[in-house]
Amino acid sequence: MSSAEILSGHNIRPSLMRVMIYDFLKENRTHPTVDDIYTALHPAVPTLSKTTVYNTVRLFCKAGLTKMVTIEEQQARFDGCTELHGHFICSECGKVFDFDTDMPKVAGLEDFEIATHDVYCSGVCKNCLN
Amino acid sequence: MSSAEILSGHNIRPSLMRVMIYDFLKENRTHPTVDDIYTALHPAVPTLSKTTVYNTVRLFCKAGLTKMVTIEEQQARFDGCTELHGHFICSECGKVFDFDTDMPKVAGLEDFEIATHDVYCSGVCKNCLN
DNA sequence: TAATAAATTTGTAATCATTACAAAAGTGAA
DNA sequence: TTCACTTTTGTAATGATTACAAATTTATTA
Numbered sequence: 001m002s003s004a005e006i007l008s009g010h011n012i013r014p015s016l017m018r019v020m021i022y023d024f025l026k027e028n029r030t031h032p033t034v035d036d037i038y039t040a041l042h043p044a045v046p047t048l049s050k051t052t053v054y055n056t057v058r059l060f061c062k063a064g065l066t067k068m069v070t071i072e073e074q075q076a077r078f079d080g081c082t083e084l085h086g087h088f089i090c091s092e093c094g095k096v097f098d099f100d101t102d103m104p105k106v107a108g109l110e111d112f113e114i115a116t117h118d119v120y121c122s123g124v125c126k127n128c129l130n
Numbered sequence: 131m132s133s134a135e136i137l138s139g140h141n142i143r144p145s146l147m148r149v150m151i152y153d154f155l156k157e158n159r160t161h162p163t164v165d166d167i168y169t170a171l172h173p174a175v176p177t178l179s180k181t182t183v184y185n186t187v188r189l190f191c192k193a194g195l196t197k198m199v200t201i202e203e204q205q206a207r208f209d210g211c212t213e214l215h216g217h218f219i220c221s222e223c224g225k226v227f228d229f230d231t232d233m234p235k236v237a238g239l240e241d242f243e244i245a246t247h248d249v250y251c252s253g254v255c256k257n258c259l260n
Numbered sequence: 261t262a263a264t265a266a267a268t269t270t271g272t273a274a275t276c277a278t279t280a281c282a283a284a285a286g287t288g289a290a
Numbered sequence: 291t292t293c294a295c296t297t298t299t300g301t302a303a304t305g306a307t308t309a310c311a312a313a314t315t316t317a318t319t320a
Contacts, residue, residue, distance in 0.1 A: 015286090015297065034277080047285095049299045054278070070200050074307070075277065088239055100237035104249045107230035109218055115253040119234045123245040145268065145316085164306080179270045184307070204278070205306065 010063040020045065021056045025066055025080035031087070031096040033075045069096065071120050086119035092128035140193040150175065151186045155196055155210030161217070161226040163205045199226065201250050216249035222258035 003022045004014035012018060024037055032040070034057065038050045057078050060066040069077040071089045077096060079087075086101040101119045133152045134144035142148060154167055162170070164187060168180045187208050190196040199207040201219045207226060209217075216231040231249045 013287095013296075017298070047299075051279085051300075052298055055298080068202065070202055072198065072200055074204065074206075086234065086236060088236075088242065088244070091245070097239065097242075099239045100235070102235045104216065104234050104251075105230070105232045106216060106218075106249075106251060109227065109229045109251075111256040111259065112218065112227075113254040113259060114218070114251050115221070116251060118250040119236075120248040120250065121234075121236060121239075121244050121246060124243040126241040129241065129243060143267075143316090147269070177270080181271075181308085182269055185269080 006065070010065050012059060012063055012065070017045070017048065017052055018056055018059075021053060022060065022065070022080070025060075025078060029079075029081065029098070031069050031077040031079050033077055035075070037078070071096065072122060084117065086121060088121045088123065088125070090125035090128055091122055092124050095125060097125060136195070140195050142189060142193055142195070147175070147178065147182055148186055148189075151183060152190065152195070152210070155190075155208060159209075159211065159228070161199050161207040161209050163207055165205070167208070197246075201226065202252060214247065216251060218251045218253065218255070220255035220258055221252055222254050225255060227255060 001009075003019050003026065007014040007018055007022060020041055021037060024040060025032070028040070030036070034050065034053050037057070038048065038053050041053075042048050057066060057068075061068050061078070064082065067079045067082050069079050069087055071077070071087055073089075081098075084101065084103065086099045088097045088099055089095070090097070099121070104117055104119055106114060106117075131139075133149050133156065137144040137148055137152060150171055151167060154170060155162070158170070160166070164180065164183050167187070168178065168183050171183075172178050187196060187198075191198050191208070194212065197209045197212050199209050199217055201207070201217055203219075211228075214231065214233065216229045218227045218229055219225070220227070229251070234247055234249055236244060236247075
């Protein structure tokens with residue numbers, strides 16, 4: 001299924017900018033920040049505005065198409081994959097890695113309506129340990 | 131064990147401000163922000179500076195005495211309890227609740243040095259569901 | 261105790277991510 | 291084409307956090 005079709009399927013009109021940003025998130029599984037996205041796409045689309053990137057990722061997240069990753073930082077990161085998986089941030093290099101996990105146990109929140117589950121870890125990654 | 135002793139045990143000199151801030155975190159399990167802490171203590175200590183609160187919570191977190199809770203917000207929250215537990219944020223009222231959980235499964239990070247585990251959930255709390 | 265050194269606290273100014281907002285540009289229908 | 295509507299853009303505002311140096315407090319030494 002094309003990105004345009006995926007966007008349409010979530011009631012988001014597949015404009016050029018939106019498709020580009022969605023493609024970027026799909027192809028770059030590095031959990032980019034808004035600035036990362038802007039910097040990567042700006043050369044190809046000089047008229048791109050950072051506000052548009054902010055608006056677009058917010059739109060995507062509201063539609064459940066992408067996920068926001070807030071992990072010990074003041075800069076939000078975005079993830080094109082919404083399947084359940086954990087995020088590990090390396091305190092040395094700052095890179096964010098995915099890992100496999102399972103649905104965490106949640107006890108004591110009876111009568112709460114739980115919409116999202118997130119598992120975060122931090123430490124030092126393999127590369128930085130050398 | 132007194133707060134002063136706990137601070138000393140972590141190689142933090144137990145100054146008046148530090149003990150007050152630590153006590154506040156121990157007694158108020160509401161995951162307060164820096165501003166919450168400042169606003170609560172300021173009447174009693176009019177000379178308190180917000181910078182001091184920032185410095186102090188950073189010092190505590192570095193020493194492992196408190197934990198930072200970054201959950202879909204641009205404002206960091208602080209938790210005086212470092213035992214393993216999950217955090218739930220209500221998308222309606224913004225309150226953060228603790229819940230029981232267990233150590234999440236982490237697969238695929240062999241050779242990584244994992245220092246922290248965090249489980250976050252979001253949704254609508256019991257009160258807001260009415 | 262007085263003098264000195266070290267650590268803590270404070271206030272101001274700077275930084276930086278994010279949002280508000282209104283104008284401009286683009287898109288599609290009649 | 292014209293009109294209504296949506297998207298995109300740029301600028302300015304907001305607000306959390308940090309940098310930094312001065313002021314204050316605390317501990318140490320003589």
